Amino acid sequence: MIIRRIFPAKDIVEIHEELRRIYGNNFVVIEINRVKEKSLPFLPFLAKEYTEVIIEIPDEEPIQKQRKPIKESSQKATPLGESSFKEALEKELLLKSLEELKKELATLKEALSKQKVKKINLTWDKGKPKLDKEDEKFLNQLGDEALNLFDLLLEKGVDEKLIVEILKHATGFDIENKIFDLKDQPLNALATAFEELFTFGRLENSEEQTIVSLIGPTGVGKTTTIAKIVSNLVLNHNKKVGVISLDTFRVGGTQRLENYLKVLEIPFRKADTKKAFDVALEDFSDKDFIFVDIAGRSIYDELSWKEVFNIFSSLEEEKLKILLTVSFTMSEDTILEIYNHLKRYKLDGWVFTKADETRKRGVILNVLAKTQMPLFYITNGQKVPHNLLVGSPINLAKVILE
Ligand SMILES: Nc1nc2c(ncn2[C@@H]2O[C@H](COP(=O)(O)OP(=O)(O)O)[C@@H](O)[C@H]2O)c(=O)[nH]1
Ligand SMILES: [Mg+2]
Known part of the structure; x- marks a missing residue:
């Protein structure tokens, strides 16, 4: 008898173990296919793969072994009946994508908090500092107001690399529109960036002569x-x-x-x-x-x-x-x-x-x-x-x- 099984997970070893748990050693894998799932309508940027496995087992269907509950079941490869497959797959993909989004957010937050501590230090004895790929990626994600500020600073003679640093400090990420835009009015946003990037001296606070x-x-x-x-x-x-x-x-x-x-x-x-x-x-x-x-x-x-x-x-x-x-x-x-x-x-x-x-x-x-x-x-x-x-x-x- 030929059976087709579909697993959301990609790990072959995991799938194999799962099959063994159900069919014992009485199965032969005939085919394994990676299938690209068309994007989910509500998460258009995520296209996911799942794995289709076709096996042959002896004609008498073996009695399902008393399956131990699988730990963290939604994260692990779980064989599914054809009927409930689609529903479960979507649920699994949604859970995974939310998990990934959370991780991405955490990384972003960490990167932003690190930037706050560090004052800028451009090496200038080797000529004008150059933009790298990451800078260009950032520039491509700027909103209109931030772009206007970019143009203005460029016109004023500020080095491009420094403008990128200033804008990183003056903007925040707008998750909904996926752009970086100014945190505040240009004047305040710039002042915030300057405070974080440069140092300022005061005479009148001095205690001594x-x-x-x-x-x-x-x-x-x-x-x-x-x-x-x-x-x-x-x-x-x-x-x-x-x-x-x-x-x-x-x-x-x-x-x-x-x-x-x-x-x-x-x-x-x-x-x-x-x-x-x-x-x-x-x-x-x-x-x-x-x-x-x-x-x-x-x-x-x-x-x-x-x-x-x-x-x-x-x-x-x-x-x-x-x-x-x-x-x-x-x-x-x-x-x-x-x-x-x-x-x-x-x-x-x-x-x-x-x-x-x-x-x-x-x-x-x-x-x-x-x-x-x-x-x-x-x-x-x-x-x-x-x-x-x-x-x-x-x-x-x-x-x-x-
Ligand atoms: N436009 C303008 N002129 C200034 C400014 N500060 C000083 N000056 C002028 O620059 C000239 C030279 O100033 P001075 O204080 O004698 O320069 P020092 O030789 O460095 O001591 C004077 O005519 C000042 O009035 C400023 O902020 N703006
Ligand atoms: Mg003088």
């Missing part, structure tokens, strides 16, 4: 920015501040700063030697912050940089914050060249000036990602003290979207 200096190219806005920051600390945070200028050899180099500080009654000293600098520090021992204004100089003027850092040499590392000041109008290459050259000394954070002078402000994001140095301030105009933004995720997002 802090000495702050802005260094960078001539004309970038260091002196003006110091005037803005000290106003902010004095007027909004009630801090005691003193300013020392080492920019003594340029005619009129400090006049505007001096006049401005007078109005705010912030004490000001000039120092042209290390000794004079140390005396000024002593005078300001009661201050919460001492700002040191330095003239700009070529990054390759080694001797002159040594002189500058020598002046700071007697200070404790943690007391001193050196903020590298660059402008939004500079190219990424130039900014990174300066950073790369000066990081051998001591650098603690970024100040980006002149956001008002260009619309292509995305370079700041590339620089923050590639250096992982905290952002302290952004300036966006010549007006003292108004055109100053503290470096925060939301302010950075505003500057990018404006």
